[in-house]
Amino acid sequence: MNKLLGIGVALLGIAGPVAAREPTGPEPKTSPGSWIKDSDYPTDERFKGVSGATEFQLLVDVDGGVKDCHVDASSGSAVLDATACALLKARASFLPARDGSGRTIESIYRNRVSWRIPEGAVMPLPTPQSFTLIVDMDKDGVVEKCTVEKNADFPLPADPCMRYPVGRKGAAYMSKDGTPIATRLFNRVSMEVQPR
Template identity: 45%
Template sequence: MMMDILLMAAVASATAAEPIGDPGTWITSADYPSSEVQTGSAGATETVLLIDEKGEVKDCRVRLSSGSATLDATGCALLKVRGKFRPARDGTGARVATYKEQRIVWRRSPDADFRLPGVPSVVSVAVDVDVDGVIQGCTLLEGPRASGPASDPCVPYPQGRKARPATDADGKPIAYRLIQTMSMKFEPRP
């Protein structure tokens, strides 16, 4: 009985992680991925953030997709960089890791217009994966340099994210490099 009362008191005095600043400013219309302008993708990405004992976002998982993998990946990448929290504390006041839900609403600015590029656009990235299937890094091989996280072609490949492990012909795990090349050509319709 006494243990139950102490446990309830400890739980009651615990504090949740609280955002530092306005989370509504962490992602703005300027972060809307240029690749989604043509499709006009919009929606809400519901995420679950892992916040460590220092208040830093260590992981972001999509709980409910916006319907666009690009919007979802961009949102998580931006939250991991820009999201800052006062750490959660347990009943004794010690800092603890915790999870927190964060919702991102994606809307394309109504005054944004779409201009056809004059030349085809090609982007190529190299993604290095270790023997355990963990992404070690992503490098832009070809294409324009990113002007920010929303236009960075490496956003879907954050360091530390689990990828598919690979094996050699004998079934032994191996490190590998994935080279992804994307090209786009826009033409006016007749």
């Protein structure tokens, strides 16, 4: 009789309701700090001294892969933000999240990438940069239009056209025969770093 009672209790334990599990979030398979390295810093951003933090969220699929990346808070540089998402989508992998019954589910992983130029970092040669200020003046020397053309992301501290507002009177020029003529002023500024 004791044997029968023991078997009955054991069967009741197996047939009873399964305890619900605590849902789990996605777990990185490797250290998140290894996903982006100093060597991944975009060259032009490094040269310009651009730094900041990209706060992101990753959509993790049921297999633990990264399905999508969204920037929650920008570093202030679209290049750094886009680089972060591209690298995270390529390098991050997870143990997938699980719901209360243990099934793998899509989930969100949030973190941030701090873009800091390492102290004493050797800077790569930057892309040559230049801008041209173009000022159109009528025959009386009055500014009609001012535009700026840049060949790269040349950092301008202020709008160069502030010195040439439309309507401002400047120098008037004449042709060889003494007739006043309309003119176009070109002011080119360039920066290039070369090895020596």
